Amino acid sequence: MKKVLFISSRPLYPIISGIQIRTVQQLEFLMQRYNVDVIYQSEKTGGEKLVREQLPGVGKIICFKLPKWKSYLQTLRFLFNRLPLQVNYYYEKKIQTYIDKHLNEYDIVFCNNIRTTQYVIEAKHILKCIDFVDALSMNYEKARQHAHGIWKWIYAIEYKRCSAYEQHVLSSFERCAIISEVDKQYLLSRSHSMLHVVGNKVNIPDETFISQHEDWGNIVFIGKMNYEPNIVAVTYFAEHVFPKLMMRYPRLRFVIVGAVPDARVQKLGTYKNIIVTGYVNAVEPYYQKATIVACPMLTGAGIQNKIIQAMAYGCCIVTTPIGAEGLNIQHGELAIANENNMVQTILSLLENKQKRKDMGKAAREYVIKNLSEQVISQQFWKFMNQ
CATH class of the missing domain: 3.40.50.2000 (Glycogen Phosphorylase B;)
Structure with missing residues (x-):
């Protein structure tokens, strides 16, 4: 059975947001056919036991602690590169070192959004999969129209950088998914890459x-x-x-x-x-x-x-x-x-x-x-x- 390295920019549990619902959904699907190890970031440690309880079939669970103050500090790297602010915010050198050391143990790497793609975007000889979730550049394009003051400036920067970075990711990953046809058409308006719509499943109550x-x-x-x-x-x-x-x-x-x-x-x-x-x-x-x-x-x-x-x-x-x-x-x-x-x-x-x-x-x-x-x-x- 093939091995998958699944990389998440946030804890999987407890689920309090839509991105966590989406992340766990993709992880559960992968576990049906592959052996899956998980790396995730958190502001605090100790969540591995909860992941194991909720997903007993998962392989290794590795949590990297990234305090919020350090994330804010790391965001300042945007002054010296052209990456989106959020990629700078979530990027952690300790995770990069671990992935560089162990990536050759896997057949597939799966990134839960563009915030985790920087770790493997240049990797070769492995199947790279990305779930964009949303077209973030579209989100920021709308957000800057309603923002005021410094936030209008920040959203304008993030819109421009996300637009370029999303296209780079599209051309660098072999498997690309997104949540809706609207988001898909937005990203493909500037690209001819392959992009699949994968919706969010809903648990149907009685x-x-x-x-x-x-x-x-x-x-x-x-x-x-x-x-x-x-x-x-x-x-x-x-x-x-x-x-x-x-x-x-x-x-x-x-x-x-x-x-x-x-x-x-x-x-x-x-x-x-x-x-x-x-x-x-x-x-x-x-x-x-x-x-x-x-x-x-x-x-x-x-x-x-x-x-x-x-x-x-x-x-x-x-x-x-x-x-x-x-x-x-x-x-x-x-x-x-x-x-x-x-x-x-x-x-x-x-x-x-x-x-x-x-x-x-x-x-x-x-x-x-x-x-x-x-x-x-x-x-x-x-x-x-x-």
Whole structure:
């Protein structure tokens, strides 16, 4: 059986973000047919036992500690090279030394995003695989349009560098995957490389656990809350949409669910009828009790895990065109609104429970048909076998 070295830029568990869901998915698929060793980075050590418990079939598990202060310091290397800031942030010489010493023991190397490709981008005589996940340059192109001050400058730099680096990776790796057709076409607009779409599989809950579409008024957002596109989304909703909804429904609540809330998100918790939960052990109860799941994404790229998971729970979801990117919505599975009609769209759904239920049913059926483990497994092995 062939051996795979799997490189992750972050811990695998506990899962608190979409990138971790994606990383573990690819790792689980690889373990079905290969012997897989894992290298990952973390701000602290001691997580190997949890990985072993969750993935008992995995081979070696090697954690390299990279404190945040060191990552920030390493980012300054961008002044002396042309790599993306995030590649500089995550690059660790100790990992490079280990990989250089052991890479010849493997048949395949798999990088979980562009942040880990620098370790092997020049490697020869080994099958190199990369999961781009999203088109990061597209993400930064959108983000800089909504940014202010120093962040506008940073996003402009990262957009330019990610654009060039993504093309370099495309031409250097033999197997390349990405999450959606939209992201694929964005990257291939400047390249003729082979790039396969591999979606995110969704665990389909039993019907007894799906949303009840309660009338008492919870608008819910679920996501990792130190992720900039999520911060932008909830801040926009809390300041520009929710106050107008409360004029009609004074008891309405906006519940922001997700780990490591940024200070800007925590501040929203001081607003009237807005609740910031921080990390929760289970998100299922929030899907079940959501009147509406709001995903007002103004920036970001790729398919949003927060949306497809809510779809699996049969929730009524209101999002933006950016939030719906990568989903082939044709039968009213989502309500797609822009900044001009977001308020009216939500008000009409709050007043029509049957429509919310119908949308939730269509959304759940979409996920079962398009994002089941069987469907995504076929996409993954098409990418690997090419």
